[in-house]
Amino acid sequence: MRTPTPRERVIDLRSDTVTRPTPGMRRAMAEAEVGDDVYGEDPTVRALEEEVAGRFGREAAVLTPSGIMATQVLLRALTRPGDEVVCESDAHVVAYEAGAAAINAQVQFRTVDGDRGRLDADRVRAALRPAAFPYTTLGAISAEETTNRGGGAVHGLDRLRALRALADERGVPFHGDGARLWNALIASGEDPADVGASFTAFSVCLSKGLGAPVGSLAIGDAEVIEVARAWRRRFGGAMRQAGVLAAAGRYALEHHVDRLADDHANARSIADMIAEAWPEALDPTTVATNIVYVDTGAVDAAQVIATLAEQGVAVGAMGDHLLRLVTHLDVDAQACRDAANLLVAAMAPPA
Ligand SMILES: Cc1ncc(COP(=O)(O)O)c(C=O)c1O
CATH class of the missing domain: 3.40.640.10 (Type I PLP-dependent aspartate aminotransferase-like (Major domain))
Known part of the structure; x- marks a missing residue:
């Protein structure tokens, strides 16, 4: 997958409050x-x-x-x-x-x-x-x-x-x-x-x-x-x-009410992708709506956030080793998959 540059787009998963009016x-x-x-x-x-x-x-x-x-x-x-x-x-x-x-x-x-x-x-x-x-x-x-x-x-x-x-x-x-x-x-x-x-x-x-x-x-x-x-x-x-x-x-x-189901499906697919690579990071079955918490394990959350920021993905820190991703109207299924792939890579502990 080609990495999107920040200039091309930012996949902003910090919160569902970041949406802009359509x-x-x-x-x-x-x-x-x-x-x-x-x-x-x-x-x-x-x-x-x-x-x-x-x-x-x-x-x-x-x-x-x-x-x-x-x-x-x-x-x-x-x-x-x-x-x-x-x-x-x-x-x-x-x-x-x-x-x-x-x-x-x-x-x-x-x-x-x-x-x-x-x-x-x-x-x-x-x-x-x-x-x-x-x-x-x-x-x-x-x-x-x-x-x-x-x-x-x-x-x-x-x-x-x-x-x-x-x-x-x-x-x-x-x-x-x-x-x-x-x-x-x-x-x-x-x-x-x-x-x-x-x-x-x-x-x-x-x-x-x-x-x-x-x-x-x-x-x-x-x-x-x-x-x-x-x-x-x-x-x-x-x-x-x-x-x-x-x-x-x-x-x-x-x-925009019925389409919340898309946000939920996107959150679940992010969770599934991360859990497949890093089973300790989260239990995807607990993702019921549009919020995904990710335990970054040995890696600092701040480090993951910095790496993702360079790749045009924004996620939130909720603790030293805890990230939050929130899906919403302004991120489609492909953007969520791209973000999950980049996150999986960014969570690799230093060799
Ligand atoms: C559960 C909950 N309650 C209240 C609020 C506050 O909303 P506002 O930022 O519009 O004041 C938020 C904001 O994200 C929230 O998540």
Whole structure:
């Protein structure tokens, strides 16, 4: 195989957030009908919010500029300052949000180890403080679907329902970080309305697997979303003619959801190719969606990244010996195979 030079192309597998709007999406953005959304007058934003809430069988949704803001407004709406929120040890909300929940919702986290980022209701139950624990109050249970640090693993409806039942038992909300919930739905084939009903309130992103440039939504009952909307305003996330962004999201929903299956197949083929050459590097059967973690063994991840960079392939470092590859709209099957071949070669320990 001829090695692509960086000038010819970059196969960027660092994240599914690196996609650029397609020509069709750009047209939809250019033609979007807009108004001032703070006045509630942007028809495209309204249509997006209604469509997304409707897809999940829920009453309401609010558009936010980012996934982090969607999570933040929901945690603020669902909990009280000083509450304790239970989440998985490596969850995005505790690992990557710069302490946002401590500042915005003013909650503390109690983390529970999961398997590949997934929470298990029995383990969470065992970790919960007793209901009558002095002063520290459980505020919410939060789960990520799919799991980012967990390699794109899917909780699935049974686990989510068990977590919801536990939250109900304790009288607290069950929050979902659904940045890649679309991937979970495509992988599991589960009904979005069933999954949507399993959470008290949850977010989805349009700017990850779906390829929109900006945008996430917080989803739930009308009452909770009204409170979340007010927090969005306080956090500075209320936007004006946001219909140009919502149009990208609507386009993505129409054209880019079903094709997530291609991303999943590409991730699996990358995993299979690597495992064939380096069986210790990963177990390809654990690759359920679009994220592949690779243990580089004796070789430094930074060395592999540098070698690949020279060959026009970008992958992410998640540890000294751990790489992350994420498939998406802007990398086709051939590009993924090329990247996997180059990675296999780059992982060879020095002679
Ligand atoms: C699981 C998860 N939640 C939330 C986010 C935050 O999204 P954003 O970058 O849009 O704030 C990400 C980002 O990749 C994520 O992977």
